[in-house]
Amino acid sequence: MGTVTKALNLLSFFTQNRHEIGLSDLTRLSGLNKATVYRLMGELQEAGFVEQVGPDRAYRLGPEVLRLAALREAAxxxxxxxxxxxxxxxxxxxxxxxxxxxxxxxxxxxxxxxxxxxxxxxxxxxxxxxxxxxxxxxxxxxxxxxxxxxxxxxxxxxxxxxxxxxxxxxxxxxxxxxxxxxxxxxxxxxxxxxxxxxxxxxxxxxxxxxxxxxxxxxxxxxxxxxxxxxxxxxxxxxxxxxxxxxxxxxxxxxxxxxx
Amino acid sequence: MGTVTKALNLLSFFTQNRHEIGLSDLTRLSGLNKATVYRLMGELQEAGFVEQVGPDRAYRLGPEVLRLAALREAAxxxxxxxxxxxxxxxxxxxxxxxxxxxxxxxxxxxxxxxxxxxxxxxxxxxxxxxxxxxxxxxxxxxxxxxxxxxxxxxxxxxxxxxxxxxxxxxxxxxxxxxxxxxxxxxxxxxxxxxxxxxxxxxxxxxxxxxxxxxxxxxxxxxxxxxxxxxxxxxxxxxxxxxxxxxxxxxxxxxxxxxx
DNA sequence: AGTCGTTGGTTCATTATTTGAACCGTTGGT
DNA sequence: ACCAACGGTTCAAATAATGAACCAACGACT
Structure with a gap:
């Protein structure tokens, strides 16, 4: 599995029942190494796909997905x-x-x-x-x-x-x-x-x-x-x-x- | 620059003026190697972030971004x-x-x-x-x-x-x-x-x-x-x-x- | 107060993935 | 018949990803 696929796959763990996910949870859910998840989420954050929030640094989806969705809607x-x-x-x-x-x-x-x-x-x-x-x-x-x-x-x-x-x-x-x-x-x-x-x-x-x-x-x-x-x-x-x-x-x- | 960042960066070339982009255009816009772009777009397509359309196989944003945007809105x-x-x-x-x-x-x-x-x-x-x-x-x-x-x-x-x-x-x-x-x-x-x-x-x-x-x-x-x-x-x-x-x-x- | 288990975050040698020049086969224009 | 541009493919070489071990900090419990 390519690195990009792994990173994008991390996004699929966000659902209606799980809006925010911490690093450890995400590691468990994905089965990947913690350091790997950390780095991938860092790249996703850099791109605006996720953002870290609160004192526990949990991740949630970022504003970039809104921009892409608006463009998809335009197309x-x-x-x-x-x-x-x-x-x-x-x-x-x-x-x-x-x-x-x-x-x-x-x-x-x-x-x-x-x-x-x-x-x-x-x-x-x-x-x-x-x-x-x-x-x-x-x-x-x-x-x-x-x-x-x-x-x-x-x-x-x-x-x-x-x-x-x-x-x-x-x-x-x-x-x-x-x-x-x-x-x-x-x-x-x-x-x-x-x-x-x-x-x-x-x-x-x-x-x-x-x-x-x-x-x-x-x-x-x-x-x-x-x-x-x-x-x-x-x-x-x-x-x-x-x-x-x-x-x-x-x-x-x-x-x-x-x- | 990490591979994931490169892939996500490819998505930033879609704008209101450019809803569809072919492989060669994307290669020129990004400055990456054509094979690299091809593989990265393949992974993005696999994840539903882009889809290929028409006889010229041009890429456009895919339905997955709508799902993520809906989740972001819920959060x-x-x-x-x-x-x-x-x-x-x-x-x-x-x-x-x-x-x-x-x-x-x-x-x-x-x-x-x-x-x-x-x-x-x-x-x-x-x-x-x-x-x-x-x-x-x-x-x-x-x-x-x-x-x-x-x-x-x-x-x-x-x-x-x-x-x-x-x-x-x-x-x-x-x-x-x-x-x-x-x-x-x-x-x-x-x-x-x-x-x-x-x-x-x-x-x-x-x-x-x-x-x-x-x-x-x-x-x-x-x-x-x-x-x-x-x-x-x-x-x-x-x-x-x-x-x-x-x-x-x-x-x-x-x-x-x-x- | 001390212990334990958990959290997010970091390191670095090993490893596996990514990369890019060159290569197809097609298509469309001249 | 030619040329240029397209999407797609290959494979050795180069680079980036990986994961076990390690911090420091926090909270719960004895």
């Missing part, structure tokens, strides 16, 4: 375009809408919108990592991904997030067939209990999936009429976002609603 | 907090408001808001790099920065952005004294012609400046009344943002409006 304005789409989506459905994007082999939530209509909502965090087999968004992406990608995603032992999570690769592949025929993926309580999610894939310029839009609602509020609304809105939103970010749907994507 | 929500403050600021003044943050030795614009009140506006780009000596924001930060920092910022030959730009370090230091006494920095046509800017510093938990809020208006619209409005609003906005992000004003900051 590929997915987040800014999606904001309006997410707002409309959650407004039309009355439920929580969110966007997730592929980052290499991982699916990351990067934007969300809450509806004020109901007191209970499905809550979201940005930068959370979703499982492919357990979420509607994950299935929506997998259904139109390369075979190799699907194989990789279903290779390791699949985590059972809830008692209803399907962890059998064969069963999941069968579900993907259905998603392909339908155009929309659905998941009831397989990632978080009591959450009913729908998701539609978003495509890039090469007609391959780059992420998914999803609507997440409490199971108790899902009615046939609500389900129809969500599916229709989701279809429109995914088409909209794909087009406005320069993407194209693959020809095999079902144009009209199936069963 | 230190300056951008989300500032959004409302910027909106209010530009609403109250009728002019363009923007936020810039220190990134090591550079000052970077990271958020802005336009007022619909006038047809002509001062336009902004996010992730643009501001000069310390030429902008109101830069002066506001310098006025409360370490002596060493000021020395470094005024060391090199200072660019003359317009015919009115002050490039004499002595004259700039005199201006800093005035800014310190006043609490607000002002710049008329020294970065962009015909732009009259006011800026107030924003402070971090250690009472040192972390950036600045600014209001930029066409010179032609600046009246004494407007100037008073901007200065009062800016003062309130900077205090608000500093407090809400866990920062503190240094005791020597002028609490009440001076001349």
């Amino acid at each position: 590929v304005p997915i987040l800014s375009v999606s904001r309006g789409i997410l707002d409309r989506l959650c407004d039309a459905t009355g439920e929580t809408a969110h966007l997730s994007l592929l980052r290499g082999t991982q699916l990351v939530t990067l934007g969300h919108a809450y509806s004020p209509r109901h007191a209970t909502r499905v809550m979201m965090d940005d930068a959370e990592i979703l499982s492919f087999h357990g979420t509607a968004s994950g299935l929506a992406v997998l259904a139109w991904a390369d075979d190799a990608f699907v194989d990789a995603a279903l290779a390791g032992p699949l985590a059972a997030h809830t008692t209803d999570t399907v962890t059998d690769p064969g069963a999941i592949r069968a579900m993907l067939d259905q998603v392909r025929a339908d155009g929309i993926a659905e998941s009831v309580g397989r990632f978080e209990a009591d959450v009913h999610s729908h998701a539609a894939p978003v495509f890039g310029a090469d007609q391959r999936p780059i992420g998914a839009l999803a609507v997440a609602a409490p199971v108790s509020r899902m009615t046939p009429a609500q389900r129809a609304t969500i599916r229709a809105e989701l279809r429109a939103a995914a088409r909209d976002l794909t087009q406005r970010t320069g993407g194209f749907f693959p020809p095999e994507y079902p144009q009209e609603a199936a069963a | 230190v929500p300056i951008l989300s907090v500032s959004r409302g403050i910027l909106d209010r600021l530009c609403d109250a003044t009728g002019e363009t408001a923007h936020l810039s943050l220190l990134r090591g030795t550079q000052l970077v614009t990271l958020g802005h808001a336009y007022s619909p009140r006038h047809a002509t506006r001062v336009m902004m780009d996010d992730a643009e790099i501001l000069s310390f000596h030429g902008t109101a924001s830069g002066l506001a930060v310098l006025a409360w920065a370490d002596d060493a920092f000021v020395d470094a910022a005024l060391a090199g030959p200072l660019a003359a952005h317009t015919t009115d730009t002050v490039t004499d370090p002595g004259a700039i230091r005199a201006m800093l004294d005035q800014v310190r006494a006043d609490g607000i920095a002002e710049s008329v046509g020294r970065f962009e012609a015909d732009v009259h800017s006011h800026a107030a510093p924003v402070f971090g938990a250690d009472q040192r400046p972390i950036g600045a809020l600014a209001v930029a208006a066409p010179v032609s619209r600046m009246t004494p009344a407007q100037r008073a409005t901007i200065r009062a609003e800016l003062r309130a906005a900077a205090r608000d943002l500093t407090q809400r992000t866990g920062g503190f004003f240094p005791p020597e900051y002028p609490q009440e409006a001076a001349a």
Whole structure:
């Protein structure tokens, strides 16, 4: 593994649950030598990717990542375009809408919108990592991904997030067939209990999936009429976002609603 | 220079004017060997920091930077907090408001808001790099920065952005004294012609400046009344943002409006 | 007060990685 | 048919990364 990869890998230990990490913790988490971590973090700090804070000198992500993100947005304005789409989506459905994007082999939530209509909502965090087999968004992406990608995603032992999570690769592949025929993926309580999610894939310029839009609602509020609304809105939103970010749907994507 | 620093330095060649860079261009820009750039970019790509696009395989920033930025925002929500403050600021003044943050030795614009009140506006780009000596924001930060920092910022030959730009370090230091006494920095046509800017510093938990809020208006619209409005609003906005992000004003900051 | 375990930080000989000149095969313009 | 520029690749030589051991400082516990 190259030195740069090691350094960048250190950044991946920052999550929503761990905003600050001390040198020793980082050493343990990464398995690298302490002196190595120290030097790598020093270089990352020099570049503004992390900063040291407080009397315990713990590291947290630095302002340089904001600059890069602003530039990425200027080049590929997915987040800014999606904001309006997410707002409309959650407004039309009355439920929580969110966007997730592929980052290499991982699916990351990067934007969300809450509806004020109901007191209970499905809550979201940005930068959370979703499982492919357990979420509607994950299935929506997998259904139109390369075979190799699907194989990789279903290779390791699949985590059972809830008692209803399907962890059998064969069963999941069968579900993907259905998603392909339908155009929309659905998941009831397989990632978080009591959450009913729908998701539609978003495509890039090469007609391959780059992420998914999803609507997440409490199971108790899902009615046939609500389900129809969500599916229709989701279809429109995914088409909209794909087009406005320069993407194209693959020809095999079902144009009209199936069963 | 360490390998990691070299790799991260490659990312700094992406700007608002250069969203995509080919291998050869990047080699020329960085002065590194082509094979080195190729390998480093390969590692950056592997980590999702850049992606290759199009038939010419040009590099552009990748989705990983969005994930990191979302995490940084979760840890230190300056951008989300500032959004409302910027909106209010530009609403109250009728002019363009923007936020810039220190990134090591550079000052970077990271958020802005336009007022619909006038047809002509001062336009902004996010992730643009501001000069310390030429902008109101830069002066506001310098006025409360370490002596060493000021020395470094005024060391090199200072660019003359317009015919009115002050490039004499002595004259700039005199201006800093005035800014310190006043609490607000002002710049008329020294970065962009015909732009009259006011800026107030924003402070971090250690009472040192972390950036600045600014209001930029066409010179032609600046009246004494407007100037008073901007200065009062800016003062309130900077205090608000500093407090809400866990920062503190240094005791020597002028609490009440001076001349 | 003394001990222990932990923290962030530093050193330097050994080691493994990075480097760069020269080399492909393609592409596009003349 | 040529030339120049592109992205990508190779491999011996040079350089940078590594890790065990070592500080000093802090806090908890006896």
